[in-house]
Amino acid sequence: MLEIERFDLDEIAAALSDQNLDDEHQHLIDPETGNMVLWTREGGVDGTNPVDLDELDLPMIRPLPSYLWYQDMADFVDLVSDEQAARRLARAINGRGTFRRFKDELHEEYPHLLQPWHEFRDTRAARRAVEWLLDESLIGGAAADRFFAEHPAPPVP
Numbered sequence: 001m002l003e004i005e006r007f008d009l010d011e012i013a014a015a016l017s018d019q020n021l022d023d024e025h026q027h028l029i030d031p032e033t034g035n036m037v038l039w040t041r042e043g044g045v046d047g048t049n050p051v052d053l054d055e056l057d058l059p060m061i062r063p064l065p066s067y068l069w070y071q072d073m074a075d076f077v078d079l080v081s082d083e084q085a086a087r088r089l090a091r092a093i094n095g096r097g098t099f100r101r102f103k104d105e106l107h108e109e110y111p112h113l114l115q116p117w118h119e120f121r122d123t124r125a126a127r128r129a130v131e132w133l134l135d136e137s138l139i140g141g142a143a144a145d146r147f148f149a150e151h152p153a154p155p156v157p
Helices: 007-015 065-080 083-092 098-109 111-135 141-150
Strands: 025-029 036-040
Touching: 007 036, 007 111, 025 111, 025 141, 065 083, 083 098, 098 111, 111 141
Parallel strands: none
Antiparallel strands: 025 036
């Protein structure tokens, strides 16, 4: 098993949130190095040599459902102490186009909440990446527990 530091948690989190993958593209990770690779049907993992995905002995990083990423916004909204901001952000996350409306509302009306939102979202994403590494047996439980203890949810104003 590798240490958590050998993995790029931001890359893994991005792969876990990538809702645009299809049968032609997949994110994989090399358990020996911790490096992530992008497999394509036409170019394999090196971009030039096609290889069947089943022939590779690399764990695939399957995207998590979008409702999990939506839940981050809902949880953040629940923690916002400014009642007016919380109400407007709650309205922004209802219906189609939720992610864009939430982002627009923060940028246009509540820029002071941008940094707390980014910290909240990034911490959640990193914790999901660590959970994925643990589920794939690429790290041990003690390392995951240590990471979780060192990376609690940040405060939300």
